[in-house]
Amino acid sequence: MDMAQQRGLAVLLATLRREGRQQSGLDPALVPPDKDTAYHVARMVEEELGRPVAGWKIAANKPEMQKALRTDSPIYGRVFAGDVRPSPVTVVHAALCSPIPEAEYEALLGTDLPPRAAPYTREEVTEAVASLHPGIELAECRFVHDDHFPPLAAILADGSGGGIICYGPPIEGWRERDIVHQEVVLTCNGVRRRSGSAAPAIGHPIESVTWLANELSRTGIGLKAGQMISTGTLTGMLRPRPGETFVADFGPFGRVVARYS
Template sequence: MDISLQRELARLLAVLRREGRQQSGLDQRLVPPDNATAYRVAAMVEEELGWEVAGWKIAAMKEGLQRQLRTDAPIYGRVYAPLILESPATVEHAKLCSPIPEVEYQARLGADLPPREKAYTVAEVTEAVTSLHTGIELAECRFVHDAAFPPLPAILADGAGSGIVVCGAEIPDWKTRDIAGQEVVLTCNGTLRRKGTAGECLDHPMLPLTWLANELSRTGIGMKAGQTISTGTLTGMLRPKPGETYVADFGPFGSVTATYA
């Protein structure tokens, strides 16, 4: 896939994202041949948009979700500054593209993690995190989930389904709390929908964060202080309807609310 086709795909994805539109399928000549090309296109989308990258999203840390997302490794995407909101948040369902609410821990960096030769350790990455928050990612996709849904590299070029991130409260003394073992309960309009723990889905939020730090280091991108990273779903993927309010209850860590108006 030559550079002109990569740029054509980036322009298309930027227009769809900027205008809040989806399309069915993708011209085969624009489907990236591999994940590395897809991530290069995602960087071009950033250039086309001209929006600040205020964070990152991580998905598919474990095998079960990898099967659902048609991948054999974790994936990531950019989160843009206009799309990071504070809880409680209200969004318009009609303006979103195949939205999916995902309960996640969100880490905020207090130090840069730039590209380097040596791999980052979990301890180094943990030290760089200034706060850990409860949260919900309102994932989106610029491609309609129909029979023409394109292969994974097209989704990675689109930011791996990145959308809105709703941040909850900072978790006090999070480094000494049982983050991995804390059960999270997701309700919709007061009805239980899902339960989960970081231990089951991620092991601990610092593990996917370390994976991302090394992936972005390897590819010469790095992460910056102040960025917020949504570390992966604890409750799987759901299809919301207009009028639904989702509340993620993290027990003693607090709750996060997102409404699809």
């Protein structure tokens, strides 16, 4: 895949984002051959959009989700300025592309984690995180989920389904609390739909942030203070319908609300 093809894919994906629409399939010549190329295209999409990166999303933390998403490692994507919002959040269902609400922990960085030769330790990343929040990621995808759905590399180039981060108030004393085993319940219009906890789904959220810090460091990008990181789904994937309200209840850690109007 030459640079002209990479740029062509980046322009296409940026255009789909701007116009809020999807397409079925992708020209095989525009499918990145590997993850590194796909992530390079995602960086070009950022350039085409001209929007600051306000956060990051992480997915496929564990083998079960990796199998579902056709990958052998976690994946990441950008979340752009204007798409990191405090709860409650209301979005127009018809304006979104294959939306998916996922209950997740959101980590707000307090200091930069720039690229460097030595890997970041969990302790360093814990110190860099200013606060941890309950949240819902409102994921999207610029490709229609049909028989022509393209390979994973095209999805990575599209930001791994990055959409909107909805976050609640900070969790007080999060470093000392049992984040890993807290049950999280996702309801839809008051009906319990899914539940889960960090232990089987992602481990501790800081593990996800540490992985991302080192993956971005490896490619010369780095994380910046003020960015919000959605650390991976605790409740799997659901397809919302217009008129549905989702509430992610993190028990004593708080709750967040997302409405699809």
